[in-house]
Amino acid sequence: MAKLPKRSEDYSGWYNELVKSADLAENSAVRGCMVIKPYGYSIWEKMQQELDRRFKETGHSNAYFPLFIPKSYLSKEASHVEGFAKECAVVTHYRLKNSPDGKGVIVDPDAKLEEELIVRPTSETIIWNTYKNWVQSYRDLPILVNQWANVVRWEMRTRLFLRTAEFLWQEGHTAHATQQEAEAEAQQMLEVYADFAENIMALPVLKGVKTPNERFAGAIDTYCIEALMQDGKALQAGTSHFLGQNFAKAFDVKFTAKDNKLDFVWGTSWGVSTRLMGALIMAHSDDEGLVLPPNLAPIQVVIVPIYKTEEQLNAISEKVNGWKKELIKQGISVKFDNRDTQSPGWKFAEYELKGVPIRIAIGPRDLENNTCEVARRDTKEKFSVNGDEIVQLIPELLKKIQDTIYQKALSFKNQNTIEVNSWEEFKKAIDTKGGFISAHWDGTSETEEKIKEETKATIRCIPLNNKQEAGKCIFTGNPSKERVIFALNY
RNA sequence: CGGGGUGUAGCGUAGCCCGGUAUCGCGCUUGGUUUGGGACCAAGAGGUCGUAGGUUCGAAUCCUGCCACCCCGACCA
Structure with a gap:
């Protein structure tokens, strides 16, 4: 396995290599689009679970809106169209046919769409067009909807996770009867993001509001959480927008208030994307590979047996399977890597590259002494632990690692x-x-x-x-x- | 989209200047010995040299277009 470039010598090379060699993602046959590999995707799934739970806890429901947006919708909010027009993918035809020369297929010129469709760069327009039909009275408000989706922004220069032409995200879109309520919603979701970043990703963030220059096209206020990467560059980890009545006016979404007056509804939108994967990688990892906070690690504990004979492996397995059962009962994800095809040393390096928070090694000497060797990925500390105490120790250690990673990132942020x-x-x-x-x-x-x-x-x-x-x-x-x-x- | 660079086996590379169908390492397969930090020995398999053209008796090598990736710029709610 190739060694990673050092962060101090080639930061972006380090990042690119790490994403690939840790099996998170790779470039695809389509320019600017990535393949998220199973290991990387399982981290994203953990992020999704945590975020989704928080969205539900704050009263939101998931829904799904179309991938395609009629071109005319995009032009209804002036600054919005200006923000996105330059990076939209456009669907113009709906059929292929066999090429006359017999080689492959061509776009059928007779199958031109009457109105071209835009592949969503974000869904405000199609959603507000829909909300128009959902809202008549203040009794229909608020609407608190989120969707998990892919979006496309035709970027010129792409990097895995950080900026890709297609990416995965969630976008919340809410509609409210009052300005205060919408503003409170935008701020509440910013808090949700900050809480998620700090407690789950172990990523300290700076909460703030964007200047007009950096604001979302179509918003009155854009709130953001900003994180600091190890190379001293900032990364916007999430945004939440107070949209005022901009989209309501553009799509004519009105409601009758208690006092029988007709008014436009107030809106918010908020999102985080697979870019968070980039933030996670760049905030914590080191020259040996990924460092994952336990709360997001697909494998939290890996157990590597060291043995010469089959009897030894059997004895180790018996002990390990007991631990594993107890740990799984506590909701901890454990992998017992008893493959005979790789050496222990190889496995050590591999799981370090992949950022597994805790590694347990157990061999014949440990069997004799009823011990095992526990290694922390974050601090690289190793120590011997009594076999009877391991099941109790692991959950505590996972918490400690989560906290250590956060504290390290926090002191880096403070120092910088x-x-x-x-x-x-x-x-x-x-x-x-x-x-x-x-x-x-x-x-x-x-x-x-x-x-x-x-x-x-x-x-x-x-x-x-x-x-x-x-x-x-x-x-x-x-x-x-x-x-x-x-x-x-x- | 502009400037520069790269593209040779799954991965990393030599060869390119000076044309004669390809080097080495890792990985892979098989057998054996191994296993407490990326094991060792032996024997094997694997290549339209990114792609499409051109020049030539002959192209990985020279020329042109295209594609992808990397770096720099422009762009990036």
Whole structure:
């Protein structure tokens, strides 16, 4: 098995190789589209389960809307169409026929669609067009719907998980009778995402609101969680939008309120995607491979037997099967890798590459002493444990590992969040270690654009509950009332 | 979509400048010895040299188009 490039020498090469060699995903025959392999997909499934549970707990139901959107729908909300027009895949025909030259098939020119269909880049338009029929009275509100789906955005430059032409996500779309309720919903879902990121992904995030430049096309406010990767670049891990009445107006979604007045409904939308896989990988993993938080690891504990004779293997198996049964009873996923085709050393390296949080090795010496060797993936610590205590120890250790991974990421984030007060300091910070850079900004899009042109850094967000503090914009020197967070980003 | 690079067995590569149908390692198969950090020995199998054309007696090698991937830019709610 090829060795990974070192993070310190070739970060993006490390990421690309890791995604492939850990069996998470690979490129497909279709440009920009990936194949998510079983091991990678099972991590995504765990994310889905956790998120889905949280969505249900906050009152949402799943539904499904079409992959195809009539072209005309997209043009109904002006800024929305502008945001997506350049990256839409378009269906123009509905039939193929045999090529006249006998070689393969061609698009049948007689089968042209009357109205072309867009492959959804996001579903606001088709959903709001549908909501129009669902809403008459305040009694029909709120509508709290989520869908798990694939979307297509025809990206020029793609990277596995981080930016692909097709990706998987969930998109929540809600409709409310009042502005306050919709705003509260958008903020609530941001909290759901932050809670998920921190407790399940072990990923500390910065909650904030986007500047107009970075806002979702069609939203009044875009909230986001931003995470910091090990190379000092930020990654937007989730967004939640307060849509105001923009889509209701575009699709004429009105309701009669208690006071018999007709009004447009208020909307939100929110989503996270398979991009979270990229965040997970880049936040925690090391030069030996993936480091998975136990809450998302498809295999939480792997047990590797070391033996010479069949009798030894039988004795080990008997012991291990007892442990396994007890651990599974506690909801822990355990793999006993008793394959005879690979050596123990090979297996050790393999499970490190795949990020399995705990490895237990047990051999003849352990049998004699009633012990086993436990190894942590996150700290690489190894220690001997009494065989009678292992079943009790594992769940505690999994919790400890989850926490250690989170704390490590948190201290990295804290150490790489810095305040700067001058343009020189700002440029130096961007050029050296990156990170979240807290700086004063005069509040104008022009300044934001110029800073981006000169340094590639963008405003990731204005933190929620931001401290109000008078200062001077690092670029223009104009007065500023608060600091915002700049970073290079994915 | 622009600039640069790469594409040779499942993976990683040599050969390309200077044309004569392909090197090495890992992996794979079989047999044997092994097994506490990616085991060893032996014998094997596996290649339209990304793809389509062109030049040539002859192309992995030279030329052109196309495709994919990587890096840089543009783009990225």
